[in-house]
Amino acid sequence: MEEKQITFKPLDPLLHSELRLAVMSILIGVVEADFVYIKSQTGATAGNLSVQLDKLSAAGYIEVEKTFKGKKTCTLCRITGKGRDAFAEYVETLKQYLQIPKG
Amino acid sequence: MESKNLTTESSLKIIAETMERSRMTIAKNMGKPLILWGSLVALTSVVVYFLWSKTGNPGWNLLWFFMSIIGFVCTMLMDRNKEKAPDTEVSRIIGKIWMWFGIFVAGFYALIWLAYLIIRYFDLGTSVSADLTLIIALAMGLCGVITGAVMRMKSVIVSLIVATAVSVVVALVVAGPTKILVFAVLGVLGLVVPGLILQGKARNSQLAA
Numbered sequence: 342m343e344e345k346q347i348t349f350k351p352l353d354p355l356l357h358s359e360l361r362l363a364v365m366s367i368l369i370g371v372v373e374a375d376f377v378y379i380k381s382q383t384g385a386t387a388g389n390l391s392v393q394l395d396k397l398s399a400a401g402y403i404e405v406e407k408t409f410k411g412k413k414t415c416t417l418c419r420i421t422g423k424g425r426d427a428f429a430e431y432v433e434t435l436k437q438y439l440q441i442p443k444g
Numbered sequence: 445m446e447s448k449n450l451t452t453e454s455s456l457k458i459i460a461e462t463m464e465r466s467r468m469t470i471a472k473n474m475g476k477p478l479i480l481w482g483s484l485v486a487l488t489s490v491v492v493y494f495l496w497s498k499t500g501n502p503g504w505n506l507l508w509f510f511m512s513i514i515g516f517v518c519t520m521l522m523d524r525n526k527e528k529a530p531d532t533e534v535s536r537i538i539g540k541i542w543m544w545f546g547i548f549v550a551g552f553y554a555l556i557w558l559a560y561l562i563i564r565y566f567d568l569g570t571s572v573s574a575d576l577t578l579i580i581a582l583a584m585g586l587c588g589v590i591t592g593a594v595m596r597m598k599s600v601i602v603s604l605i606v607a608t609a610v611s612v613v614v615a616l617v618v619a620g621p622t623k624i625l626v627f628a629v630l631g632v633l634g635l636v637v638p639g640l641i642l643q644g645k646a647r648n649s650q651l652a653a
Binding site: 373438 | 450452
């Protein structure tokens with residue numbers, strides 16, 4: 342009997358990280374979110390969050406805009422079309438992994 | 445939160461939990477302005493009714509103007525104090541619906557004054573014949589129904605359609621200060637109730653978490 346081979350799509354390594362995934366999960370549901378909000382929702386440190394935002398931005402998954410709110414600087418983040426597609430594909434792949442019975 | 449690697453189960457858990465936490469923070473913040481403006485409208489309506497009935501002077505309707513100033517100041521103070529939450533497409537649409545309602549009412553009021561001044565200036569011998577209560581009640585009911593539809597709250601839609609129908613009939617049949625009470629009903633059903641539902645959902649979710 343021939344064994345059927347199941348091929349798994351690899352998970353996007355950029356999204357398969359706790360903090361980056363949490364950031365994308367926030368941005369997928371909003372028009373845009375500022376740095377302070379993302380920090381409070383994820384509980385991440387400012388330094389770590391900055392690094393992860395830079396990685397997502399470099400991949401074209403999010404747009405980062407630096408503006409001013411009064412005299413204070415404000416970093417706004419919004420998800421791009423590419424990021425939205427990548428997130429949807431990531432979730433679909435996760436589902437595919439979970440559907441396969443273990444053992 | 446560290447940027448460590450994950451299992452598939454924990455990935456889905458992070459997505460679900462983060463989305464839900466963010467959604468509830470937004471819902472809690474979205475409810476507050478609805479409750480504030482609804483309460484102000486209902487309160488002003490009752491105060492105007494009371495003073496107009498007692499004095500027989502419809503000039504007390506000017507209190508609506510002061511209500512809008514109080515509302516704007518309170519909204520600004522609330523924005524300063526509240527936990528910052530971003531806009532979603534839904535919150536942005538609801539904000540725009542009520543912003544345009546405010547512009548419509550202010551513009552309509554200004555046009556009535558303009559018509560009144562034209563009649564006076566040219567001595568046309570007519571009077572301004574517009575039922576402000578009827579028109580504003582219809583517009584307010586419509587905005588409330590759209591708010592309910594955008595938020596997918598069938599109970600809000602149904603109660604507002606009923607309230608608007610009753611308000612329109614009252615506005616057509618009743619004259620004088622009693623008419624103004626339709627805004628109390630619409631303010632509570634169109635703004636306070638959806639606001640409380642949103643906050644209730646946010647609170648329940650936080651307790652469950």
